[in-house]
Amino acid sequence: MDITVARGIRTIRTPGLNTWQRGIPVAGGASRETAPQPTFPKLPKAPGDTDPYRAHATGTTYHRVMSFVWSGSAAKTRIVRSVLATAAAVPERTITVLDLGCGACRGWPAALAAAPNLRLIGYDPSPLAVSEARNNLGGYAADLVGMEVLQAVPLQSDVVISLSVLEHVFDRHSYLGLARKHITSNGIFHLSYDDGHFRRALSADRRSEAWSILKEWLINASAASAARLGSLNRYQSRVDRGWIDAAIARAGFDVVETRYENLSALKDLWKLVEPSAQTDFMNDWIAYEETLNLRYAASLPAPRAGDVVNLWQVMPTRSLVLRPAP
Numbered sequence: 001m002d003i004t005v006a007r008g009i010r011t012i013r014t015p016g017l018n019t020w021q022r023g024i025p026v027a028g029g030a031s032r033e034t035a036p037q038p039t040f041p042k043l044p045k046a047p048g049d050t051d052p053y054r055a056h057a058t059g060t061t062y063h064r065v066m067s068f069v070w071s072g073s074a075a076k077t078r079i080v081r082s083v084l085a086t087a088a089a090v091p092e093r094t095i096t097v098l099d100l101g102c103g104a105c106r107g108w109p110a111a112l113a114a115a116p117n118l119r120l121i122g123y124d125p126s127p128l129a130v131s132e133a134r135n136n137l138g139g140y141a142a143d144l145v146g147m148e149v150l151q152a153v154p155l156q157s158d159v160v161i162s163l164s165v166l167e168h169v170f171d172r173h174s175y176l177g178l179a180r181k182h183i184t185s186n187g188i189f190h191l192s193y194d195d196g197h198f199r200r201a202l203s204a205d206r207r208s209e210a211w212s213i214l215k216e217w218l219i220n221a222s223a224a225s226a227a228r229l230g231s232l233n234r235y236q237s238r239v240d241r242g243w244i245d246a247a248i249a250r251a252g253f254d255v256v257e258t259r260y261e262n263l264s265a266l267k268d269l270w271k272l273v274e275p276s277a278q279t280d281f282m283n284d285w286i287a288y289e290e291t292l293n294l295r296y297a298a299s300l301p302a303p304r305a306g307d308v309v310n311l312w313q314v315m316p317t318r319s320l321v322l323r324p325a326p
C-alpha cells in the first residue's frame with residue numbers, strides 16, 4: 001500500500017480500491033498519528049497499514065467501526081469493518097453490499113446499525129437460513145433476494161461479500177460468475193473461505209464433540225455422491241488453492257490481496273474470554289494475524305491441505321480481495 005501526505009491531508013492509495021475509496025482525507029487534515037484517538041477499544045498494534053479501515057476512519061467513526069465484532073471470527077470482523085469504513089468514507093452515498101450465501105445474516109444487524117448509508121442485499125439458497133435472516137434483519141436497510149432476482153438484471157453492487165460459503169458451493173464457476181455479474185466495474189469482492197470442516201480430529205479431551213466430528217466425516221465422505229444425486233444442502237468440499245485461483249481469473253477477477261486468518265488456537269480461546277474483554281481480544285487477534293501475514297508467510301516445498309502457504313496449516317481461513325479485471 002502506498003500512503004502519501006499531500007498538503008497536510010493524508011491520502012491512502014491502494015491499487016484495488018474504487019475511486020471513491022482513494023484519496024480519502026483523515027479528519028481535520030491531521031495525520032493518523034495526531035488525529036484524536038478513541039479511548040476504547042484499543043488500537044491494533046500491527047506494524048503494517050494494509051487495512052483501509054484504520055487509515056480511513058477517525059474519531060467517533062473510528063470508534064463505531066472498531067467496536068464492530070463478528071462473534072468468533074477475526075476474518076469476518078476485519079472484512080466487515082473494512083466495508084463499514086468504506087461506507088463511512090462516503091456518507092453522502094449509499095453503498096450497496098451483496099452478500100452471496102448470507103445464511104442467517106447474524107453479523108449484519110450490528111453492521112447496518114453502525115453504517116446508516118449501507119444497504120444490504122442478501123442471497124442464500126437455504127429457505128431455513130432465509131427465514132432466520134428475515135427475522136434478524138427486521139427494521140434494517142436490507143433486502144433478501146432469490147435466485148430469480150440474481151438471474152435477472154445486474155444489481156451493480158459496490159461490494160460483494162461471501163464469507164464461509166465457497167467450501168459449501170457445488171458449482172463454483174457459476175457462483176463466481178454471479179459475483180462478477182452483480183459487481184460494479186470498480187467494486188470490491190471480499191471472498192473468504194474456510195477449511196475447518198475438513199480438519200476436525202477426535203481427541204481425548206474433546207470427547208463431547210465426538211458425535212459431531214463423526215457426522216462431519218460422514219458428510220465430507222458422502223458429499224460428492226449426494227450432490228450427483230441432486231442433494232446439495234449439506235454439500236461441502238475442500239477448496240484447493242490452485243483450482244480456485246485459476247477459477248477466479250477465469251471469472252474475470254484480479255486478486256488484490258490475499259491473507260490467512262482465524263488462527264485455530266485464538267478461535268478456541270475466543271470462547272473462553274470474558275464478554276467484556278471480547279472487543280479488545282478481537283483487536284489484538286486481528287493485529288497479531290496481520291503481523292503473521294506480513295512477516296512470516298512462506299511457501300512450503302509442496303501443498304498441504306490444499307495450499308502451499310505455511311500459515312494455512314494453522315489459520316484455516318483464506319480471505320481474498322478481488323476486483324473486476326479491466
Ligand SMILES: C[S@@+](CC[C@H](N)C(=O)[O-])C[C@H]1O[C@@H](n2cnc3c(N)ncnc32)[C@H](O)[C@@H]1O
Binds near residue numbers: 101106163170
Ligand atoms: C457456513 S454458512 C455461512 C453463512 C454466512 N455467510 C455466515 O458467515 O454466517 C454457508 C452458507 O452458504 C450457503 N450456500 C451454499 N451453496 C451456495 C451457493 N451456491 N451460493 C450461495 N450460497 C450458498 C448455504 O446455504 C449456507 O447458508
